[in-house]
Amino acid sequence: MTDRSTSEPEICLIFPCYNEQEVLPDLLDVLRLLDLGIPMRFLFIDDGSADKTLPILQDACISDQRMACLSFSRNFGHQVAVTAGLKHAKGDIVAILDADLQDPPELLKQFIEKWREGYDVVYGIRANRKESWFLRTCYSSFYHLLEKSANILIPRDAGDFALMDRKVVDVLNTLPEHNRFVRGLRGWVGFRQTGVKYARPARHAGKPSYNMKRLTRLALDGLLSFSSAPLRFSAWLGVSAAFLGFCYLAYALGVFLSGKELPEGWTSTVVLILFLGGVQLIVLGILGEYLGRIFEEVKGRPHYVLGDRAGWITDIDPIKNC
Ligand code: UDP
Numbered sequence: 001m002t003d004r005s006t007s008e009p010e011i012c013l014i015f016p017c018y019n020e021q022e023v024l025p026d027l028l029d030v031l032r033l034l035d036l037g038i039p040m041r042f043l044f045i046d047d048g049s050a051d052k053t054l055p056i057l058q059d060a061c062i063s064d065q066r067m068a069c070l071s072f073s074r075n076f077g078h079q080v081a082v083t084a085g086l087k088h089a090k091g092d093i094v095a096i097l098d099a100d101l102q103d104p105p106e107l108l109k110q111f112i113e114k115w116r117e118g119y120d121v122v123y124g125i126r127a128n129r130k131e132s133w134f135l136r137t138c139y140s141s142f143y144h145l146l147e148k149s150a151n152i153l154i155p156r157d158a159g160d161f162a163l164m165d166r167k168v169v170d171v172l173n174t175l176p177e178h179n180r181f182v183r184g185l186r187g188w189v190g191f192r193q194t195g196v197k198y199a200r201p202a203r204h205a206g207k208p209s210y211n212m213k214r215l216t217r218l219a220l221d222g223l224l225s226f227s228s229a230p231l232r233f234s235a236w237l238g239v240s241a242a243f244l245g246f247c248y249l250a251y252a253l254g255v256f257l258s259g260k261e262l263p264e265g266w267t268s269t270v271v272l273i274l275f276l277g278g279v280q281l282i283v284l285g286i287l288g289e290y291l292g293r294i295f296e297e298v299k300g301r302p303h304y305v306l307g308d309r310a311g312w313i314t315d316i317d318p319i320k321n322c
């Protein structure tokens, strides 16, 4: 094994980009001035942007040999863009960053130090969340739920901002699932992992593309791909409902045996029907979520379809175009 403390690795920085025309000029300036002390490459994934993101990136690739760009045929989503980046990245270390400068590239120096100490995955931990009180509560409950129910360690408050050794990237690239929750997969892979705390700045320019719907989708992907706890929960829900039903039956029997008149029964019937109907729908919904994901997987479609490419990218499958 090469000695990491003295070796000169090459690093590849991956940036998923979706409608980032406003922030890209600043990002490119930062990257041109960036010095991490080791050779660098940059890979941009244009996730089907509708603005000038792609032409800006293509121009940048012409003027800087270290830059390359892949574009998707449509918007496939952030996690898929990161997946494509990991697949086509070159180099001994690969880093994933937001294109909006929320993950400061110069912080990678600290990450590389950790890598030299022997860590294979170094991820950023958001020390200060700048979101609203409501979103912060949602995030913290989600990570709490995930920590309690997932079968693997998914570090709290760690996003996709991370640096990974080549061997980790190679393993990630062999994982076939379509519902990609990259930070979860990264945790699943194992090896030596550590976090570095950082104050996450606000978005440099442009608008965030994660709205509540997309965030919920990501949270569901995380929860359902890494835990079967919801299935267990639905079973418990069924058992609890049955238990309540049994209690009611015992009560009714008790009343009957003591010779008293049984209550008319309308309200209790309606309550029971509503309660049991609700429980059944919840359970069906949870089963449906898993079934939908299984359906996605069995279709076995490629994760993304490529459009244009520029720069040093060469390893594209010409038949599958991915
Ligand atoms: N992104 C993407 N595809 C999408 C949505 C977002 O590639 O469908 C990119 C986006 O350009 C950014 C990163 O993913 O570089 C994170 O997105 P955003 O900044 O909107 O998320 P937030 O930082 O608010 O979680």
Ligand code: MG
Residues within 6 Å of the ligand: 098, 100, 102, 203, 208
């Ligand atoms: Mg962002």
